[in-house]
Amino acid sequence: MIRDLLAKLASVAIMMFARALTAARAIWHETGLPPRQSIYFANHSSHGDFILIWAVLPPWLRERARPVASAEYWLKSKLTSFIGRDVFDAVLIERDPAARTSDPVEQMATALDDGASLIVFPEGTRNQTEAKLLPFKSGLYHLARKRPDVALVPVWINNLNRVMPKGEFVPIPLICTINFGEPLKVEPGESKEDFIARAQGALLSLAPAQTDNDA
Amino acid sequence: MSTTTSDMVTLLLGVGGILLFASSVGYILQRKLSPDGSNGAIENLNARIKAWWAMVFLIAVAFIAGRVGVLLLFAFCSFAALREFITLINTRRADHWAIAAAFFLALPINYYLLWAEEYGIYAIFIPVYAFLLMPIIAVLRGDTQNFLLRISEVQWALMICVFCASHVPALLTLQIPGYEGRNVLLIAFLVIVVQSSDVLQYVWGKLFGRTKIAPKLSPSKTVEGFAGGVASATLLGASLWWITPFTPLQAGLMSFIITMMGFFGGLVMSAIKRDRGVKDWGHLIEGHGGLIDRLDSVVFSAPIFFHLTRYWWSLT
Numbered sequence: 001m002i003r004d005l006l007a008k009l010a011s012v013a014i015m016m017f018a019r020a021l022t023a024a025r026a027i028w029h030e031t032g033l034p035p036r037q038s039i040y041f042a043n044h045s046s047h048g049d050f051i052l053i054w055a056v057l058p059p060w061l062r063e064r065a066r067p068v069a070s071a072e073y074w075l076k077s078k079l080t081s082f083i084g085r086d087v088f089d090a091v092l093i094e095r096d097p098a099a100r101t102s103d104p105v106e107q108m109a110t111a112l113d114d115g116a117s118l119i120v121f122p123e124g125t126r127n128q129t130e131a132k133l134l135p136f137k138s139g140l141y142h143l144a145r146k147r148p149d150v151a152l153v154p155v156w157i158n159n160l161n162r163v164m165p166k167g168e169f170v171p172i173p174l175i176c177t178i179n180f181g182e183p184l185k186v187e188p189g190e191s192k193e194d195f196i197a198r199a200q201g202a203l204l205s206l207a208p209a210q211t212d213n214d215a
Numbered sequence: 216m217s218t219t220t221s222d223m224v225t226l227l228l229g230v231g232g233i234l235l236f237a238s239s240v241g242y243i244l245q246r247k248l249s250p251d252g253s254n255g256a257i258e259n260l261n262a263r264i265k266a267w268w269a270m271v272f273l274i275a276v277a278f279i280a281g282r283v284g285v286l287l288l289f290a291f292c293s294f295a296a297l298r299e300f301i302t303l304i305n306t307r308r309a310d311h312w313a314i315a316a317a318f319f320l321a322l323p324i325n326y327y328l329l330w331a332e333e334y335g336i337y338a339i340f341i342p343v344y345a346f347l348l349m350p351i352i353a354v355l356r357g358d359t360q361n362f363l364l365r366i367s368e369v370q371w372a373l374m375i376c377v378f379c380a381s382h383v384p385a386l387l388t389l390q391i392p393g394y395e396g397r398n399v400l401l402i403a404f405l406v407i408v409v410q411s412s413d414v415l416q417y418v419w420g421k422l423f424g425r426t427k428i429a430p431k432l433s434p435s436k437t438v439e440g441f442a443g444g445v446a447s448a449t450l451l452g453a454s455l456w457w458i459t460p461f462t463p464l465q466a467g468l469m470s471f472i473i474t475m476m477g478f479f480g481g482l483v484m485s486a487i488k489r490d491r492g493v494k495d496w497g498h499l500i501e502g503h504g505g506l507i508d509r510l511d512s513v514v515f516s517a518p519i520f521f522h523l524t525r526y527w528w529s530l531t
Contacts, residue, residue: 023295023298023497023498023499025498159302162306165308165311168311170311170312170315170319172301172311172314172315172318173294173297173298173301173318174298174301174302175298175299175302175497
């Protein structure tokens with residue numbers, strides 16, 4: 001009971017902090033808001049990525065959105081596991097295939113069956129390279145095959161990598177925009193390679209044309 | 216009720232009356248020309264008027280809250296403006312600490328010094344201390360690529376968004392004989408003259424604008440809008456002499472300088488936007504764009520107004 005209340009307070013505080021820092025603003029696709037149940041897949045450059053997506057979603061979409069995150073990272077300490085589990089209700093997956101006890105795709109499909117939306121980062125890890133996007137892992141394809149009726153919504157998070165680059169612990173305030181693309185689905189008979197290429201292309205097409213900020 | 220308070224109430228009633236008039240005109244225009252919300256210009260006009268209500272409300276609350284309220288309001292404006300500015304400039308990872316220092320040290324210290332009324336150090340804190348210390352913080356990272364460009368841009372952002380903008384609340388620190396306790400009205404005077412100049416230039420331009428004045432910088436600005444706006448805002452300023460320590464003629468001259476600085480400040484900030492390839496600085500104020508879009512003319516006129524007043528009228 002108290003834990004729930006604390007979690008609620010923490011989620012409001014985190015959201016207000018994220019908004020104050022980034023003035024986060026969603027740019028929706030011209031077809032309108034994403035469907036009620038969606039798999040949001042986004043570029044990954046910071047631990048704050050899912051928080052921004054979560055913060056800009058309207059309340060009725062936000063309340064069902066669960067981030068998919070690494071159990072190794074979020075179960076490290078009491079504080080992170082409180083934030084991961086209680087505040088954001090993350091679907092925690094084990095990344096190491098050799099050591100894991102449950103199948104991540106199965107876990108995600110179960111969460112979808114419970115009515116949740118998912119926020120996933122198909123690059124698998126935070127992008128620290130000069131490339132805009134790392135090659136996707138295949139999990140997104142397997143999940144899409146398993147639950148072909150759920151729309152996949154590409155989401156480009158702009159600028160957050162400048163707010164808090166890896167290795168820094170003080171964030172700087174910069175305006176971030178979150179660009180939502182047109183929902184897509186896996187086609188019957190579409191190969192893994194084709195689907196992954198299409199999903200990557202859909203996400204990349206949302207990135208701003210000039211990124212000369214690092215010039 | 217003190218004369219300052221009653222003057223403030225008179226001003227607020229006046230501004231409220233003008234906004235009420237503007238809202239009615241906007242409503243009628245909307246009913247006649249854009250009943251389905253399809254006329255972009257009218258929808259934008261109404262969004263702007265709505266935002267004006269909110270801005271006037273916020274300023275009024277800050278004035279009622281007194282010195283601390285005004286300082287907090289402008290500290291927030293500086294923060295939001297700096298955030299818009301830094302978003303658009305060239306930065307590299309090596310600038311992280313310098314930028315963090317600008318936000319979390321330079322900005323609060325600048326406003327703290329105003330609160331403490333330490334004018335001597337306030338006046339040189341950003342132009343001297345921050346100017347020299349920020350490149351030192353940046354250089355420690357050892358990244359030389361575009362170094363001069365990067366440090367210059369952060370420096371400029373800090374000067375414009377924090378140092379110059381903070382000259383509005385700095386007006387509270389002036390000590391003008393016979394004007395004790397009324398300094399907040401100087402802020403009201405400056406803000407009313409600058410913003411009415413912007414609005415009147417917009418209105419004159421929409422009604423009579425034919426000749427573009429700076430097509431490369433700001434395609435919507437016209438000679439007719441400029442001349443009409445500056446002239447009418449100068450007259451308005453002169454007619455507000457009773458809230459200032461100035462004579463009507465002095466108030467008119469001050470208003471003329473304020474409006475000219477505001478106009479050219481707007482052009483400078485437009486040039487930066489063109490260079491960066493954006494139309495607005497941000498999206499903070501519905502209909503207006505970013506905070507800097509609304510603040511650009513204030514930022515350029517406030518320090519000059521402050522120093523002219525300080526030089527000729529203030530004891531400090």
